[in-house]
Amino acid sequence: MINRLVEPDLGEIYIQGRLNTSVPGPDLRRGIGYVLQDTGLFPHLSVAENIAIVPRLLGWDKERIRLRTFSLLEHFGLEGERMYREFPGNLSGGQKQRIGFVRALIASPPILLMDEPFGALDPVTRLSIRKDFKNLPELQDKCIIMVTHDIQEAFQLGDRIILMDNGKIQQIGSPIQLVKKPSNNFVKQFLSHQYLFLQFQIRSLENFFDRFFLEAPDGIIIGKISSLATIQEAFENFSPDQDLEVLEIRNHLGLVRFTHSRQLLSLLASDLQ
Amino acid sequence: MNLSFFRDLWDFFIQNGKKIAEQSLVHTGLTFFSLFLSILVAIPLGIYLARHPKWANLIIGFTGVLQTIPSIALLGLMIPVLGIGIKPAIFSLFIYALLPILRNTYTGITGVDASVKEAALAMGMKPLQILWRVEIPLAMPVIMAGIRTATVINVGVATLAAYIGAGGLGEFIFGGISLNNPVMMVGGAAPTAGLAILLDFLLSRVQNFHFRGTASRVFLVGILFLLSSFYFIPKIGETKLFAGLTPEFFGRKDGYQGLQSVYHLKMSHVIISDAIMYAAMRDGDLDIVSGYSTDGRIQAYDLVNLWDDKQVFPPYQAALLVRKGVLQKYPELEGVLNLLAGKINDSLMTQMNYQVDFKKRNPDQVAKDFLLKNGLYREYKGIKKGKLVMGSKIFSEQYILSALYRYLINGYTSLELITKTGLGGTQVCFGALENGQIDFYPEYSGTGLLVILKPTEKISDSVSKSPEKLYAYIEGEFQKKYGLKWLKPLGFNNAYSLIMRRKQAEKEKIKSISDLSAYLLH
Numbered sequence: 067m068i069n070r071l072v073e074p075d076l077g078e079i080y081i082q083g084r085l086n087t088s089v090p091g092p093d094l095r096r097g098i099g100y101v102l103q104d105t106g107l108f109p110h111l112s113v114a115e116n117i118a119i120v121p122r123l124l125g126w127d128k129e130r131i132r133l134r135t136f137s138l139l140e141h142f143g144l145e146g147e148r149m150y151r152e153f154p155g156n157l158s159g160g161q162k163q164r165i166g167f168v169r170a171l172i173a174s175p176p177i178l179l180m181d182e183p184f185g186a187l188d189p190v191t192r193l194s195i196r197k198d199f200k201n202l203p204e205l206q207d208k209c210i211i212m213v214t215h216d217i218q219e220a221f222q223l224g225d226r227i228i229l230m231d232n233g234k235i236q237q238i239g240s241p242i243q244l245v246k247k248p249s250n251n252f253v254k255q256f257l258s259h260q261y262l263f264l265q266f267q268i269r270s271l272e273n274f275f276d277r278f279f280l281e282a283p284d285g286i287i288i289g290k291i292s293s294l295a296t297i298q299e300a301f302e303n304f305s306p307d308q309d310l311e312v313l314e315i316r317n318h319l320g321l322v323r324f325t326h327s328r329q330l331l332s333l334l335a336s337d338l339q
Numbered sequence: 340m341n342l343s344f345f346r347d348l349w350d351f352f353i354q355n356g357k358k359i360a361e362q363s364l365v366h367t368g369l370t371f372f373s374l375f376l377s378i379l380v381a382i383p384l385g386i387y388l389a390r391h392p393k394w395a396n397l398i399i400g401f402t403g404v405l406q407t408i409p410s411i412a413l414l415g416l417m418i419p420v421l422g423i424g425i426k427p428a429i430f431s432l433f434i435y436a437l438l439p440i441l442r443n444t445y446t447g448i449t450g451v452d453a454s455v456k457e458a459a460l461a462m463g464m465k466p467l468q469i470l471w472r473v474e475i476p477l478a479m480p481v482i483m484a485g486i487r488t489a490t491v492i493n494v495g496v497a498t499l500a501a502y503i504g505a506g507g508l509g510e511f512i513f514g515g516i517s518l519n520n521p522v523m524m525v526g527g528a529a530p531t532a533g534l535a536i537l538l539d540f541l542l543s544r545v546q547n548f549h550f551r552g553t554a555s556r557v558f559l560v561g562i563l564f565l566l567s568s569f570y571f572i573p574k575i576g577e578t579k580l581f582a583g584l585t586p587e588f589f590g591r592k593d594g595y596q597g598l599q600s601v602y603h604l605k606m607s608h609v610i611i612s613d614a615i616m617y618a619a620m621r622d623g624d625l626d627i628v629s630g631y632s633t634d635g636r637i638q639a640y641d642l643v644n645l646w647d648d649k650q651v652f653p654p655y656q657a658a659l660l661v662r663k664g665v666l667q668k669y670p671e672l673e674g675v676l677n678l679l680a681g682k683i684n685d686s687l688m689t690q691m692n693y694q695v696d697f698k699k700r701n702p703d704q705v706a707k708d709f710l711l712k713n714g715l716y717r718e719y720k721g722i723k724k725g726k727l728v729m730g731s732k733i734f735s736e737q738y739i740l741s742a743l744y745r746y747l748i749n750g751y752t753s754l755e756l757i758t759k760t761g762l763g764g765t766q767v768c769f770g771a772l773e774n775g776q777i778d779f780y781p782e783y784s785g786t787g788l789l790v791i792l793k794p795t796e797k798i799s800d801s802v803s804k805s806p807e808k809l810y811a812y813i814e815g816e817f818q819k820k821y822g823l824k825w826l827k828p829l830g831f832n833n834a835y836s837l838i839m840r841r842k843q844a845e846k847e848k849i850k851s852i853s854d855l856s857a858y859l860l861h
Contacts, residue, residue, distance in 0.1 A: 069461060096463030106458025110476045120462050169462075179461075 099170035107154040160191035266298035371566035373432030385444025428505035436489035443485025447478025504609030517587030580626035582608040588629035597651040635692030646851035654806035655834040661779035680827035706742035717750035730777035
């Protein structure tokens with residue numbers, strides 16, 4: 067409805083202050099990135115041609131399209147001329163979905179619509195693409211609307227979550243609001259199944275600073291992690307032989323280690339009681 | 340088939356190389372021009388139906404019905420509307436190519452993955468851009484498969500174009516069938532098959548080639564146009580009158596070849612099936628046709644036979660050919676069988692043929708009327724003591740003759756006549772007579788000479804000069820060779836004939852073939 071693939075029966079949608087029906091459909095859509103669950107890549111076009119569709123519609127010159135394509139492909143770990151000329155039929159599911167992201171992002175649309183973009187992928191690929199996606203520098207100034215059935219994914223990626231049931235909005239709010247102040251029984255019930263997991267995703271390292279012993283760096287530091295990172299992210303980055311330097315913007319705060327996992331868990335558990 | 344067949348075939352290709360090449364071009368032109376029209380109609384229609392699927396079953400079903408119309412019937416149906424020659428041929432081929440292209444376009448376009456179409460729409464493509472850049476390219480392999488099917492069908496059906504004077508390789512095939520000449524048949528069929536295989540192969544290459552950009556599409560359309568245009572190579576030396584010749588007449592020495600050498604007759608002509616040439620004549624699409632002098636349609640369409648003043652066409656006097664054994668066994672028989680001798684002239688026979696072919700009267704009834712009118716009809720009261728079997732070929736005139744003889748034998752003698760009508764052609768009847776399955780059948784003197792006796796050219800030329808001479812010759816030869824007797828001629832001569840519309844012939848004062856030849860030269 068936002069990019070008018072479906073027209074609303076009732077109501078209006080404003081994008082950056084403008085009614086979305088005030089622009090012709092095709093023009094509107096060229097400014098909105100779109101990622102589909104089953105990629106929707108054109109099988110008769112090469113990777114490069116698939117990616118170049120929107121920029122061509124927008125009239126970019128060839129060199130600009132090429133440079134932008136290469137930098138995005140590189141970010142998603144898909145380098146090389148070979149990939150550039152490949153046809154989608156010869157790619158793996160993960161590669162195709164990465165290309166799907168590149169195609170949606172190529173023209174730097176301010177808005178990105180994603181329809182279960184990670185849904186059809188195996189867990190390993192899903193995690194890795196999600197990471198590449200989250201680490202895109204330009205993501206900060208985009209409005210991203212993602213549909214998902216995976217509540218953890220929603221909590222992990224979303225700033226605002228709209229929980230829907232039977233076509234009706236049950237609650238709109240930040241992950242923390244949803245967990246702490248569920249607006250009705252449905253929301254409460256829905257989230258209760260995965261309560262602990264969700265805590266991992268709404269609490270950040272910062273929440274535990276005051277009760278946490280942070281060691282000074284004692285030699286080799288292998289990874290860096292932001293103080294705003296969630297517990298889940300910290301866990302994902304832990305490994306037995308890896309120390310993580312905790313940073314607040316650029317300032318050093320201390321270290322977390324694999325051996326801290328138990329402390330973090332017990333702190334989290336005591337908070338819940 | 341033996342080695343000499345292949346040698347003959349080789350000779351045929353050597354001798355007719357130029358003609359085969361020409362007809363192959365005409366054939367290709369016919370195929371592609373109609374294919375081109377079909378593509379122009381079926382692809383947009385297929386796309387439209389993919390957008391409006393509720394009409395799809397109805398329309399595609401309708402083209403399926405068109406497909407089931409037998410080709411000859413469709414060509415025949417077109418004659419009153421489009422005349423003969425190129426137009427009805429192309430129209431029919433167009434009709435036959437519609438279904439495969441339409442169905443495959445529809446299937447191809449509707450088969451494009453929904454998520455791909457959604458992606459195209461979501462990326463801001465306009466409907467026409469989605470069609471050209473996404474749907475058509477993705478449906479192309481299926482559409483091309485349809486075009487290939489249609490091409491192969493058209494190469495095959497285009498052979499039938501020869502029936503309505505549109506030329507093509509079918510001329511050899513149908514000429515070969517009429518002349519009972521297997522070399523000529525294969526000489527036409529082999530290049531046709533080769534053409535189908537070649538075109539299919541070339542299209543398969545086109546299918547695998549990725550077409551990018553406008554230039555290559557324009558190129559493809561250009562090629563299609565070029566192939567279509569083979570048909571329109573201008574035909575030089577058009578004459579004032581336009582003739583339709585049957586493949587048999589065209590191929591025979593005593594047919595068109597004889598007219599060319601004796602009368603120096605030159606006329607623009609097409610090769611056409613005798614089933615439709617009279618109708619084309621009536622409708623004014625043809626001015627002259629080669630037919631048979633007693634054909635009922637001459638009366639029906641107010642046509643006139645031209646006088647063969649230099650006697651190119653050998654006489655084809657009708658007479659009974661009888662086994663001698665029966666005549667000896669039943670002495671009274673010969674007299675009865677000769678009751679009709681000299682009684683039926685050309686115009687009487689034409690009239691009777693007309694009654695059967697056009698008034699749709701029963702041959703029995705027509706025969707009985709004739710006998711009553713001539714006071715020959717009689718009933719026999721006694722008991723039948725024996726049986727005779729009479730054969731006849733498979734056309735109206737022979738059916739009427741067998742009915743006449745049945746009334747005579749049954750009315751005058753103590754014998755009962757059983758008729759075996761519809762015995763195909765000369766070979767079948769003569770074979771049956773030789774091995775005693777039939778006792779007699781009506782035959783024509785010219786056929787007896789050229790089809791059965793097959794003498795040297797010198798002899799046949801000399802004996803064909805007059806009907807009497809010919810009759811005397813075959814009577815003697817049949818007696819000697821086969822022990823068969825020719826009874827007295829019935830009086831009419833069912834020979835080859837050039838036929839014109841009566842009004843036109845009178846207006847231009849054309850009575851004989853010499854008149855015609857002179858008229859065409861000025």
